[in-house]
Amino acid sequence: MAAQRIAVVGAGYVGLTTAACFARLGHRVVCTDIDEAKVAALSRAEVDAHEPGLAELVEQGVREGRLRFVPGIPVELSDVDFVFLAVPTPTGKDGAADLSAVEDVLTRTRDLLPPGCVVVIKSTVPVGTTARARRLLGRSDLAVVANPEFLREGHAVEDFLHPQRVVIGSEDEASAQRVRSLYDGTGAPVVVTGSASAELVKYASNCFLAMKLSYVNTLSELCERVDADIDDVTEGMGLDDRIGSAFLAPGPGWGGSCLPKDTRALLSTSDAMRVDFPLLRATIDTNTRQVRRVVDKVRAAVGGTLAGARIGVLGLTFKAGTDDLRDSPAMTVAHLLTRAGAELTAYDPCVPPDRYSGPMRVVDAAHLVAKGARAIVVLTEWPEFAELDWARMAEEVWQPVIVDTRDLLPAKKVQAAGFRLIVTGKPG
Structure with missing residues (x-):
């Protein structure tokens, strides 16, 4: 034309x-x-x-x-x-x-x-x-x-x-x-x-994707309780072309500029039209619960209390490949950890130290989050985190524990470096 x-x-x-x-x-x-x-x-x-x-x-x-x-x-x-x-x-x-x-x-x-x-x-x-x-x-x-x-x-x-x-x-x-x-x-x-x-x-599409994510995050909790592996479960699910593999990766929760806003907006519209939408309401409630579940994992990993515990955080954006911090579950987890008394040092490849002003310390190199840490928590699925020198990281930490909320890290390599690895949706 x-x-x-x-x-x-x-x-x-x-x-x-x-x-x-x-x-x-x-x-x-x-x-x-x-x-x-x-x-x-x-x-x-x-x-x-x-x-x-x-x-x-x-x-x-x-x-x-x-x-x-x-x-x-x-x-x-x-x-x-x-x-x-x-x-x-x-x-x-x-x-x-x-x-x-x-x-x-x-x-x-x-x-x-x-x-x-x-x-x-x-x-x-x-x-x-x-x-x-x-x-x-x-x-x-x-x-x-x-x-x-x-x-x-x-x-x-x-x-x-x-x-x-x-x-x-x-x-x-x-x-x-x-x-x-x-x-x-x-x-x-x-x-x-x-x-x-x-x-x-638009709303129907985004809210359906949010439902899939909330579903798989709850499923990952069940996997942990029954000693099942979320990767194997979702692989078996995803091969069904009625379901598909997209949006079946567990994590610390969903966020960003679309899903949180759109789920709340569609629920508001449904309420205004007097249409009960319990599935959507549960999707939102499950996401809120998920970030708190991550905090509980970190608390347990450091011995039951976060007060004064130094925690290293890998990833702040809501997903890899973007610099967007809006409604990021990683940021929500970080804020909840800080509120519980933890001292946070964080790194994200798209968040320079001068972009953030708040209670946690943001650094410009991934290995710096390990220094003196009682635990390291992976919150964003940046591929480069899987390639870090974990032997070097192990030399810096106070306690070699990693909470991997994205099932991102190579387990054998990380464990060989001396870390105890806690992964969302994996047996204890």
Whole structure:
């Protein structure tokens, strides 16, 4: 198709990825953000997000003139075919998604957008938001379409350019097809449906994945009690193509920018509609319990009390491959350990010491967490942790104990170095 004029409001990892990838697909894109310092850096093609391939796409788009960055709500919006909203929708005090940023953008752009422009809601929003946006705009010459994102942090560029599916929701078939044509270069299957269904697909998908994770974390506890091996159990499960192996790896809990927010938002919507959803409520409760179970493991490993115990922490981000600390179960565990009186020294390859200010000490090398530690706890599945010099680590610790919440470390190598290894979902 011919190059379209696209504006993306919001330069977070969703908005920036959307802007850079549409430019890569040949469209003319302007990306806006209220953070003027971020806009200035991006205009110089400086990307600080830890997202493979994104910096290269931004540099290419800026260099070739297909991608521009401007601050605020610019006059350039009066000359575009599509406006994608990719602004934050954080959890409000009541658990529902906070739509104030979405509403603010709609209000401020209402009189600026040209006739025939399609407003595309890329932000994760509750059911009914697209219809509400149409009412808020109050213009019959503008269409509003839901187009939820399914970008995994650490794989966002790959997921945008080679998506498993594209979901488009609108009561206006012509506008839906216009949005669909933007993705022609991806070859992805496309689901075109009503706006409410499209909005719900996003929440339904993330909440189902959260359920799988909560299920396997509870299953891992059962494995420990009956001397079963969670790896063998999940391997047997995953070979059933009705189940699949994805999201069957136990850990300290699920977190990040999507699953905690989306599970709470869907539960809030269900409560508002008077639909009892005990399975989702149990999914959230199980996740809360999981981080406390990790703390209990560490407490038991150091002899029953954490007061004054020096603990080494490997990993702070919510998963490997990203620098995101939002709703990270690793951070939650660390805070609970600190609250119980432990003295923490932590390392994460994407969290430099100057980024964190708090009660634990963050260091710039993994081996430093071992010095004087009564236990080391692995909280994020960074592959490099499996390759550490564990013999050297054993020389530094006060007590050679490791709590591996990710089943990441090579057991024979670590035990040969003299460590007692406690692994989630493995026999005692």
